[in-house]
Amino acid sequence: MYRWILCWRYLRTRYIALASVVSVMLGVATLVIVNAVMDGFTAEMQQRMHGILSDVIIESRSAHGLENYRHHVERIRRIVGDDLVGITSLVHVPAMVSIDHRGETITRQINLIGIDVDSYADVSDFSKYLLHPENQQRISFLLKESGYAPARAHFPESGWEYRRKKAAAEKQLRQLREQYEREQQRNAMLREAIDQPPPPTVASETSPESMQFGLEPTTSRGLSLPSLPTALTVNDSGEVESSSEPHSSPVRPVAASSEQQPSPEHSTVDTLTPRVDAVATLASDQARVFDAEFQQHEGVVLGISIASTRYRDAAGQVTDYYYARPGDDVMITFPSAGNSPRAINERFTVVDFYESKMSEYDATFAFVPLEKLQRYRGMSADAVTSIQLRLREGADLDAVRDTLRRAFPLETMVQVSTWRDLQGPLLAAVQMETTILNILLFLIIAVAGFGILATFFMIVIEKTKDIGILKSLGASGPGVASIFLGYGLLLGAFGAGVGAVAGLAFVARINSIADLLEVATGQEVFDPTVYYFDSIPTLVEPMTVVWVVVGAIGIAVLASVLPAMRAARMHPVKALRYE
Amino acid sequence: MSELATQIRPRRRQGEPAHAADIALQPTEPLAAPSADVLLEARNITKSYRRNRLEVPVLRDCSFSARTGEITAIVGQSGSGKSTLLHLLGTLDIPDSGEIYFDGRRIDNLSRRQRDRFRNQKLGMIFQFYHLLPEITAYQNVLLPMMIQAGFWGYLKNRTAFRQRAQQLLQRVGLEHRLHHRPSELSGGEMQRAAIARALIASPQILLADEPTGNLDQQTGKRILDLLNDLNENDGLTIVMVTHDESIAAQCHSAVVLSNGTTRRP
Numbered sequence: 153m154y155r156w157i158l159c160w161r162y163l164r165t166r167y168i169a170l171a172s173v174v175s176v177m178l179g180v181a182t183l184v185i186v187n188a189v190m191d192g193f194t195a196e197m198q199q200r201m202h203g204i205l206s207d208v209i210i211e212s213r214s215a216h217g218l219e220n221y222r223h224h225v226e227r228i229r230r231i232v233g234d235d236l237v238g239i240t241s242l243v244h245v246p247a248m249v250s251i252d253h254r255g256e257t258i259t260r261q262i263n264l265i266g267i268d269v270d271s272y273a274d275v276s277d278f279s280k281y282l283l284h285p286e287n288q289q290r291i292s293f294l295l296k297e298s299g300y301a302p303a304r305a306h307f308p309e310s311g312w313e314y315r316r317k318k319a320a321a322e323k324q325l326r327q328l329r330e331q332y333e334r335e336q337q338r339n340a341m342l343r344e345a346i347d348q349p350p351p352p353t354v355a356s357e358t359s360p361e362s363m364q365f366g367l368e369p370t371t372s373r374g375l376s377l378p379s380l381p382t383a384l385t386v387n388d389s390g391e392v393e394s395s396s397e398p399h400s401s402p403v404r405p406v407a408a409s410s411e412q413q414p415s416p417e418h419s420t421v422d423t424l425t426p427r428v429d430a431v432a433t434l435a436s437d438q439a440r441v442f443d444a445e446f447q448q449h450e451g452v453v454l455g456i457s458i459a460s461t462r463y464r465d466a467a468g469q470v471t472d473y474y475y476a477r478p479g480d481d482v483m484i485t486f487p488s489a490g491n492s493p494r495a496i497n498e499r500f501t502v503v504d505f506y507e508s509k510m511s512e513y514d515a516t517f518a519f520v521p522l523e524k525l526q527r528y529r530g531m532s533a534d535a536v537t538s539i540q541l542r543l544r545e546g547a548d549l550d551a552v553r554d555t556l557r558r559a560f561p562l563e564t565m566v567q568v569s570t571w572r573d574l575q576g577p578l579l580a581a582v583q584m585e586t587t588i589l590n591i592l593l594f595l596i597i598a599v600a601g602f603g604i605l606a607t608f609f610m611i612v613i614e615k616t617k618d619i620g621i622l623k624s625l626g627a628s629g630p631g632v633a634s635i636f637l638g639y640g641l642l643l644g645a646f647g648a649g650v651g652a653v654a655g656l657a658f659v660a661r662i663n664s665i666a667d668l669l670e671v672a673t674g675q676e677v678f679d680p681t682v683y684y685f686d687s688i689p690t691l692v693e694p695m696t697v698v699w700v701v702v703g704a705i706g707i708a709v710l711a712s713v714l715p716a717m718r719a720a721r722m723h724p725v726k727a728l729r730y731e
Numbered sequence: 732m733s734e735l736a737t738q739i740r741p742r743r744r745q746g747e748p749a750h751a752a753d754i755a756l757q758p759t760e761p762l763a764a765p766s767a768d769v770l771l772e773a774r775n776i777t778k779s780y781r782r783n784r785l786e787v788p789v790l791r792d793c794s795f796s797a798r799t800g801e802i803t804a805i806v807g808q809s810g811s812g813k814s815t816l817l818h819l820l821g822t823l824d825i826p827d828s829g830e831i832y833f834d835g836r837r838i839d840n841l842s843r844r845q846r847d848r849f850r851n852q853k854l855g856m857i858f859q860f861y862h863l864l865p866e867i868t869a870y871q872n873v874l875l876p877m878m879i880q881a882g883f884w885g886y887l888k889n890r891t892a893f894r895q896r897a898q899q900l901l902q903r904v905g906l907e908h909r910l911h912h913r914p915s916e917l918s919g920g921e922m923q924r925a926a927i928a929r930a931l932i933a934s935p936q937i938l939l940a941d942e943p944t945g946n947l948d949q950q951t952g953k954r955i956l957d958l959l960n961d962l963n964e965n966d967g968l969t970i971v972m973v974t975h976d977e978s979i980a981a982q983c984h985s986a987v988v989l990s991n992g993t994t995r996r997p
Contacts, residue, residue, distance in 0.1 A: 154878035161866040621862045624823055625929075626851025627879045628844060724823045725815075728862065 172607040173647030175600030184655025192689035203277030205571035206540040217535040238274025238542035247486035266525030293451030315479035319445035451503035457515035489531040601711035608715035620727025629720035636716035644708025772796040776829035791992035804980035807989035822846040855930030859942035861922040863914040900928040920951035
């Protein structure tokens, strides 16, 4: 009893000892904060990865893919049984996307994924990450009129509205340019005619219509447009850009061969993007020219980082710059199926962006409808490259994987893995980082322990007489020692408790604190151009907090063991004589 | 002084029935058993301190006995070893050689734990510098031996009885108006009274007093001595008192003089 009374009194009267636990307090607070942020990042990342990768992935390494996949799907259903919640088949190919932007072509390496629209939503969180609210319900791969990314500030005008404007502007531009070309030609002819009066045979070689055009009074107007060829890439009237102006060029010559010969720009683009039969048939089915104003190519959902870049503008605001947007056309190049793959170029219309905030996925994933990709690649409609399974909550992924591995031996060129297997190295790296941080921060608390040790030694020396008195009254050595051990325990509990509360309070307000620090120091604490999170994610694991607190108290008690032993061993007579 | 002398009549008291049952029995030497009314006895004690490798002898072949119900004084010059003898008698220290008996049982060779219990239950001690714990009130200081004795749960269970006894004792020593004062708020005499109350709370058989008046003015010192006499007379408390004041020693039932590390009758 006397131990607790004395502990309590010492705690109340020795403020210097409280100062020595400030470091324990800070250490505990830091540990709580760091763990919360690391766990927050990990949980966020895992959730996103898991959302995309689903639970179990069955991939074929063969160039033909998994033939007769419906049969395999049935087999998997039988094997996995009740644990299965969703199953979908995919075609996965490496690909390259070419985006035309302001007359330049930007190429990016991507993963082209053909998805089965109906079943993919059962397995993956795919649609959750799309920008258009309707696509979030169900993806249609058709361009929407407008209304993309309602929550995003400064998202450029997209959809049919934009596409029509762009196509109209392009049409206008093309007409102007054609006119200019024609007049250039006529001028040249006229000049030729004036310089050396030609024999009539020469004049008859040129087409009579162009001669007729040449005589029109627009000649002077054509000559007055010398800047037009350079203005091709500018034309920034409002939202409209001429960047993808050549898009329609591969189509146009099919049905419009009677029209004017393509300009030099057109012809260079043509060599880059040879005519594609699929599109041509699409266009010729309707026996009409592909009209970008009213028609779209097959839809593609691009990862947002493929078509945009995030930067900080002159005012310091985080801004996205879009090379392409929903409504633009892009070219995707991918290998055909079979043992000697050829490159296939296909034109797609961007119908939406995909933003999972996992930079790896956002920068590489592009989604197209499964049956289209099968057809373009020349695969049979029965072949896919991978099958993804979503299992019941709490199902044993590893057990399911192992069962499936027995059903699909490696000899069949099929690999079965869980999402953890695929992201194993990343998860392990994050885990290791967390562990090392924890060890380092615990060392800080250990350092604080030495502070407690020193302070306690001083208190024991200061209390020498009291120790002698207690011993003369019959207090035992262990009894005296326990005063100081209890004192250490109380101080540790106090420091760890206050530290934990401070840490949790910090975590709860971490984003406003980050903002405050930004204002105070002018230094960005959490840079949204680096991370794809808008705010710092946190997750408090109660057990982690408990362990940190217990560990800190343990260190405080350990630090008081030596002073307590010294107090216990103190000779009562010497202690009483001490003045 | 003469007043005091008349007050204290040398007087013999029948020894209280000896029972030290709760001290673990040690093999006692029957030959060495003292006469029944000797409560505390030291036989041929030697004690020396080591200071810078130099052996400084303090007590040499020193013998002492205190009879039940008496006040026994130990007189001597400063540095003659009075306090050392008292500490040995109070088991705070162990003699180099010789034996110490309490109530017929040897106590100098008890284990540390047993000596702690002995001090707590059989012995009360007061000091020249009072030695109250400065952090807690007089009342809590008085309760301290009971807290040590009873442990956490035992104390909680019996705390009403303990508190009552502490209050009675503080009343007995005349400190009922200073119950909840810290030692720093008490005068020297008050502190010594509190120390006496603390020494008595566990109902000890003997009180060891180390210069109880050494730090007090004559008036206050006299009151403390009066209190001790009163306790001796009315409660039959055996007291061993170390003092350098021969006039105080003269008023006690018996006295020994300590010089050159040995005792002699005055």
